[in-house]
Amino acid sequence: MSANFGVIVFPGSNCDHDAYHALAHVMNANTKFLWHKDTDLSDIDFLLVPGGFSYGDYLRSGAIARFSPIMQSVVDFVEQGRPVLGICNGFQILLEAGLLPGAMLHNEELRFVCKQTHLRCETSDTLFTRNIEEGEVLQVPVAHGEGNYFTDEDQLKALQDNDQVVFRYSDADGNVTEEANFNGSVDNIAGICNKNRNVLGMMPHPERAVEKLIGSDDGKKIFESVLNELAVA
């Protein structure tokens, strides 16, 4: 039996259909939408929290969405060790829910940035990056105004020591430079995982990088890693 993927839809999600397309049509995975009021995740093997502007980003990005009925089930799902990927606003929601450490500030230059970026994979030791080599560079687009990842020094050190930094903004050759860090994130951080390594949050959009026709299909490597992992589990 193949794995079931769930894409959560909040009021204001707008990358839910992109995520569905990537999973269902490109990766040929069993995929369904889950409304934010659903609470039964018993038939789901992998959860994707998509990007967008849940609840209009009122108060703070992700701050209201984290109180949606489904989020308690998501917390339980994570505690059971099952995998969750949060992309962009999905990452922000996971931060607000305390499933990942840190917070998001406005981009340093205050602009909404929508462009292709390069990500250096920093660890293959997650189910999301098993098929990606350490130091490998992926081209994946970003589209956000609040992606300036912040955490205090102690927490940053903990992330580094526990190998929880999964992606850093880099140049095309994998050099982690200040120029590549367009939003001002601490330590060029583009994506992190939790201590148990079953939750990944990332600002760039791998679901928008699954077809060469639209610029890159590097994002597929993340979904391939997940599918492989779930197939042998």
Added chain:
Amino acid sequence: MYKATVNVTLRKSILDPKGKAAHHALEDLGLTDINSVRIGKLIELDIDADDKDKAHEVAETACEKLLANEVMEDFEITISEN
């Protein structure tokens, strides 16, 4: 009835890019005596409570649970009678 006025600001150690942009604009206007600008949020709560302390307690819980993200923000509560 009490009124809680909540000020939410970015923690002092964090660069406030909105405040910085406003500061530059103020300098361009010739207001060069201003040393820094920090921009936050003002939130007003009407609270049913028996006394001021209880009202403060409610407002504090609201801040901790939702209104402020203490990873990056500080909050300050002022209670007045409505």
